[in-house]
Amino acid sequence: MDSESTKEIINRRIFLRSAAATGAGLALSPMALGKADPDKKPDDINVALLGVGEQGQVLMTACLKIPGIRIKAVCDIWEKYNRKRVSRLLNAYRHEHNTYTDHKEMLDKEKDLDAVIIATPDFWHAAHTVDCLNAGLHVYCEKEMSNTLSGAHNMVLAAKKSGKLLQIGHQRRSNPRYKFCFENLIKGAKLLGQITAVNGQWNRRASEPIGWPKNAPIDPATLKKYGYASMEQFKDWRWYKGLGGGPMVDLGSHQIDIYNWFLQANPKTVMASGRTNFYDPQTHEWPDTMMAVYEYETAQGNVTAFYQTISSSASGGYFENFMGHEGSLIISERENRCEIYRDERTAPKWDHWVKDGMLYKQCDCEIEYIEKAKKESIPKCGCPQITDSSTGAVMDVRETPRPPKYDLPVAMDKKPHLMHLENFFDAIHSGGKVALTCPAEVGYETAVAVLKVNEAVEAGRKLSFQPDEFNA
Secondary structure (H helix, E strand, C coil): CCHHHHHHHHHCCCCECCCCCCCHHHHCCCCCCCCCCCCCCCCCEEEEEECCCHHHHHHHHHHCCCCCEEEEEEECCCHHHHHHHHHHHHHHCCCCCEEECCHHHHHHHCCCCCEEEECCCHHHHHHHHHHHHHCCCEEEECCCCCCCHHHHHHHHHHHHHHCCCEEECCHHHHCHHHHHHHHHHHCCCCCCCCEEEEEEEEECCCCCCCCCCCCCCCCHHHHHHCCCCCHHHHHCHHHCECCECHHHHHHHHHHHHHHHHHHCCCCCEEEEEEECCCCCCCCCCCCCEEEEEEEEECCCCEEEEEEEEECCCCCCCEEEEEEECCEEEEECCCHHHCEEEECHHHHHHHHHHHHCCCCEEEECHHHHHHHHHHCCCCCCCCCCCCECCCCCCECCCCCCCCCCEEECCECCCCCHHHHHHHHHHHHHHCCCCCCCCCEHHHHHHHHHHHHHHHHHHHHCCCEECCHHHHCC
16 A cells, blocks of 8 residues: 555544544544434434343433434333433433333334334343334344344344344444554554454453342342343343353453454354353353354464453453564553554554554654663663663563554544444434444354354364354
8 A cells, every 4th residue: 555545544534633533433423523414303313222221321321412312212121220210311311201111012102213222131132123123113232132143143134124224232343443443454554464363352350249229129020021030130141041141242242243353254163161260150150261262264364363251350351452473453442452563574664654644653662772771761661671782781681672562543532332323323314325333244243153152162172163154
């Protein structure tokens, strides 16, 4: 890619890091920039919230920040807490709405809805999504699509049959930093060279069981009707087989989706280890410690990808690390975790990208260390210290210095879910001309890759994927 082509790419990115970049997410939103259909009213999209627990409230909060979105209905089986709390907040924001326990009653009575946001437990996703699509509504459904492939398959078919939009909640797909890395660094500039390995994780600290107000439980009859044996199961549904898919599905699906996206391929094989090392297996039916190894065959060559999720220690947090023969990329939804390192041999090439605004350099250890070593002072960048070969000054020889570190010229001033919802609503406004960043077919491919990990743990051996498995 020549210099002029690169400059053209950068100039098209109005979310570059600068005082004028008033928000990477805003640049992606025609509504926010006033490009929506001028004949439509400000409150032209009427939305229902289906499931308003913790994640549902995150999505609701994001919706309240988007102009032209009116929340007209709330559906949740926990009347005494979730519904009451959310309804009170919506009233404060002057969103006139009705409340429901059963989604079918809501669909039967609410005749002016345009879209539904679904944040119920995974085992309800398929039924809720299919019913809403069949009712003629656009749907935003949280990941994972379903706790079963048959359920996810039915969701894809319902979206095709209805002609309505179905966005799956892999919100990194709408994150401008992830989009910039894929479009410009990996696909465009091929900055890392040939990617041969990927490493990622999401570790969480141990937590106590999720409680609830003892004066506001869901009555046993309602719990049973909607698939729960107890309030404990209702609150901790992710850990129960048949309800959720455990931490690999809950957390890993976000990042395995990035593996597939950045590698532009689906995995060929997977092997995995998983067992309960910390929690009580009676209350945590899924393993709390899981590690998986995928094998990919990409257009550039073979890639081996490792992933782990641990539920008893937050060590290292969460990130994805793509390693190529010319450099490596560490990226996370936490903006301060994004780092890019180059191989020493690629200096001229990378200087070219810095000059053109594709990257900006945080520090140059090779230069800084030698200069600091001569003065026998500690470098500000905090990298490991070295011996200056010219003077013999020794700083610290525990390890060799890291290669020069770079960051992205892309700012983040919006919450990830907000940008993903903006993309969904923009697509509705445009009549489908604005593409969804995670449509049903993409979400299905990720579901296939992720759910197979639990199968591999159960089988105790490497499992293969057939190409047609990824087609719903």
